[in-house]
Amino acid sequence: MKFTIDVLGIFLKVVVRVNRVTFAPLVVSTLFILLTSLLAHCARRLVQKIVKESFVRLLLEEAIAAAELCGCCFxxxxxxxxxxxxxxxxxxxALTIWWSLNWGDATACPYTHIEDVIEGKGDVRKALLITWAELTGGLLVFKYVQMYWVLEIAETHKNKAFEDCTADLQVPVLYGAVVxxxxxxxxxxxxxxxxDLNPRFSTAIDSFIGTSLVVAxxxxxGGYFNPVLATSIKAGCEGHTLIEHAAxxxxxxxxxxxxxxxxxxLPVIQKYVRGTTEVNGDSIWADKED
Known part of the structure; x- marks a missing residue:
C-alpha cells in the first residue's frame, strides 16, 4: 500500500513539473498510460504470487487486464x-505489444472464450464467469481514470472527468456491426x-495488423473489436441506444x-499454413530464406 502511495506521489510530482515546464499534454497522457500499465503489472504479479487456485487466479488476471486495457484506452x-x-x-x-507480452493467459476479450467453447477447450459456465470478471474490471476502472482527469493537470483534461460522452458509431447500426x-x-x-506459423516478430506483426484495422x-x-472495451468506454453514450450498442x-x-x-x-487456409510451416518453419514467407 505504501509503495502504491509513493508511486502515485512521485507520478503526480513528475506530471505537474513536466506540464508546467514544457506544456506538453502528450507527455502527461503518456505518463498516465505508463502508470496504469505499471499498477496493472504490479497487481498481476501480486495475484500470481498470492492466489493458488488457477481459475480464481485467471478471473483476477482477466479483471486486471480489462482494467488496464480500458484505462489506457480512455x-x-x-x-x-x-x-x-x-x-x-x-x-x-506499442501497447498491444506490451499487453501480448505481459498478460499471459488473460485476453480481456469475451469472444476468445466463445471460441474455446466452440472448439471444446472450455465450457459455457467458465466463459460467462470470465466475461463477468472482464466487464467488472473494465467498468470499475473509469473511477480511477476520472480521479486523474478531475485534477486537470493538462489542458486536454479540462472538463473531461464529467463531460457527456458521445458514440463513435458514424454509420447505420447494421453497417457498424458488419465493420x-x-x-x-x-x-x-x-x-x-x-x-501456428510462429514467424519472427509475430507479436509485432499481429499488433500492426490489429492497429491498422482499428485505424481503418x-x-x-470507432474500431473497438472488443465488446468489453466498447462497453466500458461507450455504453450509454449519446448517439446510440444500449440495444444498438450491443448489436x-x-x-x-x-x-x-x-x-x-x-x-x-478451410482447406485453402490450412494448406497455406501447413505449407508455409513445412517450407520455412519460422517465417511467414514460404519462399524466404532466413
Missing part, C-alpha cells in the same frame, strides 16, 4: 482527439495464423469471431 481517446489518429496508432501499436464483425474476423484469423474502422464504428459491439464482434473459427479451418 486516455488514448484524449490522445486521438488532440494529437490525431496517427499518434493514437503509435501508442496503440466490427469483418475486422474482428480478420484479426482473429491473422492471430491464429501467426500463432476509426471513422465508421454493433457485442453481436457484430462476436459473430465475426465465431465465423473466424470456421474460416480458419
Amino acid at each position: 486516455e488514448l481517446i484524449v490522445v486521438a482527439d488532440n494529437f490525431g489518429v496517427a499518434t493514437y496508432a503509435i501508442f496503440l501499436f 466490427e464483425g469483418i475486422a474482428t474476423c480478420i484479426c482473429r484469423i491473422a492471430s491464429r495464423g501467426l500463432s 474502422a476509426f471513422d465508421y464504428s 454493433v459491439y457485442w453481436l457484430g464482434a462476436c459473430t465475426g469471431s465465431i465465423i473466424s473459427v470456421y474460416l480458419y479451418k
Whole structure:
C-alpha cells in the first residue's frame, strides 16, 4: 500500500513539473498510460504470487487486464482527439505489444472464450464467469481514470472527468456491426495464423495488423473489436441506444469471431499454413530464406 502511495506521489510530482515546464499534454497522457500499465503489472504479479487456485487466479488476471486495457484506452481517446489518429496508432501499436507480452493467459476479450467453447477447450459456465470478471474490471476502472482527469493537470483534461460522452458509431447500426464483425474476423484469423506459423516478430506483426484495422474502422464504428472495451468506454453514450450498442459491439464482434473459427479451418487456409510451416518453419514467407 505504501509503495502504491509513493508511486502515485512521485507520478503526480513528475506530471505537474513536466506540464508546467514544457506544456506538453502528450507527455502527461503518456505518463498516465505508463502508470496504469505499471499498477496493472504490479497487481498481476501480486495475484500470481498470492492466489493458488488457477481459475480464481485467471478471473483476477482477466479483471486486471480489462482494467488496464480500458484505462489506457480512455486516455488514448484524449490522445486521438488532440494529437490525431496517427499518434493514437503509435501508442496503440506499442501497447498491444506490451499487453501480448505481459498478460499471459488473460485476453480481456469475451469472444476468445466463445471460441474455446466452440472448439471444446472450455465450457459455457467458465466463459460467462470470465466475461463477468472482464466487464467488472473494465467498468470499475473509469473511477480511477476520472480521479486523474478531475485534477486537470493538462489542458486536454479540462472538463473531461464529467463531460457527456458521445458514440463513435458514424454509420447505420447494421453497417457498424458488419465493420466490427469483418475486422474482428480478420484479426482473429491473422492471430491464429501467426500463432501456428510462429514467424519472427509475430507479436509485432499481429499488433500492426490489429492497429491498422482499428485505424481503418476509426471513422465508421470507432474500431473497438472488443465488446468489453466498447462497453466500458461507450455504453450509454449519446448517439446510440444500449440495444444498438450491443448489436454493433457485442453481436457484430462476436459473430465475426465465431465465423473466424470456421474460416480458419478451410482447406485453402490450412494448406497455406501447413505449407508455409513445412517450407520455412519460422517465417511467414514460404519462399524466404532466413
